[in-house]
Amino acid sequence: SKKGGKNKTSFYDSTMSRQIQEQLLLHNELKIAIQEKQFELYLQPIVETKTNKIVSAEALIRWNHPTKGLLFPDAFIEYAEQSSLIINIGSWVIESAFALYKELEDTLENIAVNISLKQFSQDNFEELLLTNAKKYNVDPHSIKLELTESIMLNNLNDTIDKMLHIKAHGFAFSMDDFGTGYSSLSYLKNLPFDYLKIDQSFVRDMLENENDKKLVKIIIDVAKQFDFSVIAEGVETVEHAHFIEENGCDYYQGYLISKPVPLKEFKKLL
Ligand code: C2E
Ligand code: CA
Ligand code: CA
Ligand code: CA
Numbered sequence: 554s555k556k557g558g559k560n561k562t563s564f565y566d567s568t569m570s571r572q573i574q575e576q577l578l579l580h581n582e583l584k585i586a587i588q589e590k591q592f593e594l595y596l597q598p599i600v601e602t603k604t605n606k607i608v609s610a611e612a613l614i615r616w617n618h619p620t621k622g623l624l625f626p627d628a629f630i631e632y633a634e635q636s637s638l639i640i641n642i643g644s645w646v647i648e649s650a651f652a653l654y655k656e657l658e659d660t661l662e663n664i665a666v667n668i669s670l671k672q673f674s675q676d677n678f679e680e681l682l683l684t685n686a687k688k689y690n691v692d693p694h695s696i697k698l699e700l701t702e703s704i705m706l707n708n709l710n711d712t713i714d715k716m717l718h719i720k721a722h723g724f725a726f727s728m729d730d731f732g733t734g735y736s737s738l739s740y741l742k743n744l745p746f747d748y749l750k751i752d753q754s755f756v757r758d759m760l761e762n763e764n765d766k767k768l769v770k771i772i773i774d775v776a777k778q779f780d781f782s783v784i785a786e787g788v789e790t791v792e793h794a795h796f797i798e799e800n801g802c803d804y805y806q807g808y809l810i811s812k813p814v815p816l817k818e819f820k821k822l823l
Contacts, residue, residue, distance in 0.1 A: 579632055582618075587641050591617050594649045595813035598822055599665070599784065599806045602798045607823060609697070610657070611665040611806060612650045613813045614642070634669050643672035647681060650696070651689040653816060658695065660823050665697040665727060670704055679719050686722075693723035697748065700726060702734035709743065716745050727784070732772060742779060749776040751802070753787025760792055773800050 586592060592614055599609035616624040633639040647666060654664040672678065686693050698719070704712055716726055727748035728741070732755060741749075751772050759765040769785075776783040785797045788807030797805055811822055 576632065579629065580636060580638070583629060583633060583638050583642070586616060586618075587638070587645060591619065592642065592645060592649075593617055593815065594646065594653060595815055596653065596664075596819040597806050597813040598810050598819070599804050600810055601804055602794075602802055607660075607810070608662045609665060609804070610661060610819065611667075611699070611813070612646070612653065613667070614646060615813075630669075634671060637671070639669045639671050640675060643669055644681060648685050648688075651685040651691050654691055654695055655689045656816060657820075658691070661695075663695045663697050663725070665699050667699045667729070670701070670706065673698075673700060673704060673715070674707060679715070679722075682719065682724060683722065694725070697725045697727050699729040699750070701729045702731070704744075705734075705737065705740050709740065713744060720745060728781070732768065738775065741775070746781055748784055748804075749779075749781040750784045750786055751797075753807070756785050756787040756793060756797070756807070757789070760796060766796075769797070770800055773797075773802055777801065 593616075594612040595615050596610040596612060598607040599611060600606065601608045614626055614630070616629060618624050630639075633642050647668075650664055650666040654661070657664070675681075682693070682696070685691070686696070720726065725747040726745065727750055728744070728746045729750050730752045731749050733752045749772070751769060755765050755768050755772070757765075759769045773783050782803045783801075784804040784806065785793075785802045786806055788794050788797065788805040788809050790809060793807070794805060794809055811819075814822075
């Protein structure tokens with residue numbers, strides 16, 4: 554009927570405008586969050602398997618939202634990456650990671666920082682790293698940059714070139730979330746990564762699921778063939794830790810050791 558049709562249209566209209574309104578709100582709130590320093594980097598310990606010692610940490614962003622409380626990246630990082638806001642947020646993340654490492658340099662070998670494709674692709678990315686290394690007097694060898702397979706969307710030779718320039722200063726690269734995207738083994742061979750991170754989705758079920766178990770073993774094998782160090786994510790139980798240790802994984806992180814925590818709490822774990 555005519556009436557039903559009209560209702561349908563207005564239903565979609567209002568849903569769409571609600572989504573647009575929510576995005577606009579998020580956009581404005583993110584801009585304010587950058588200015589007002591509402592972001593915080595939490596740290597999750599990374600353990601060396603053979604010594605069982607915390608040698609590193611991954612920096613993970615949190616948003617101390619003025620009314621909604623503590624927000625996790627799934628509430629805003631995807632939007633920040635779609636819009637250009639990730640550039641400013643990412644610059645803040647890098648500077649904060651250097652500052653945090655300065656506080657921990659006596660106890661940790663290095664710190665890992667998540668880098669989005671858009672951020673890595675900026676012309677001044679290398680300069681941003683060097684400026685902060687100088688400002689905080691941090692040795693670039695102490696900074697690990699985590700990139701996902703999305704960087705394979707960029708031109709391969711340009712990517713290799715850029716990575717090699719950055720590595721020449723001492724910075725290291727980790728391939729994050731390996732196996733979840735468009736990984737191609739030939740790309741993996743060509744890209745100058747130092748570490749490979751096994752995604753938590755494989756680790757979670759590896760003891761119950763034969764296929765995940767095989768995948769974890771294969772990923773560790775591939776990493777060894779290409780001379781990458783391997784880090785397992787999402788290690789939640791002693792059994793998980795034993796399995797990855799038996800299979801030659803070099804490092805791990807996960808709730809077994811600790812969730813990501815603020816610097817003050819992190820120091821208590823050391
Ligand atoms: P990711 O880089 O794969 O980070 C690992 C995620 O796994 C983190 O979620 C961490 O809290 C969670 N995790 C760690 N151990 C365990 C475990 O044992 N079990 C389970 N179930 N989960 C575990 P988080 O902090 O919510 O971050 C989600 C994603 O947001 C990150 O995934 C990363 O892609 C992105 N992200 C976080 N911080 C930043 C940042 O500063 N910049 C950028 N560009 N992205 C970030
Ligand atoms: Ca990561
Ligand atoms: Ca990951
Ligand atoms: Ca992930």
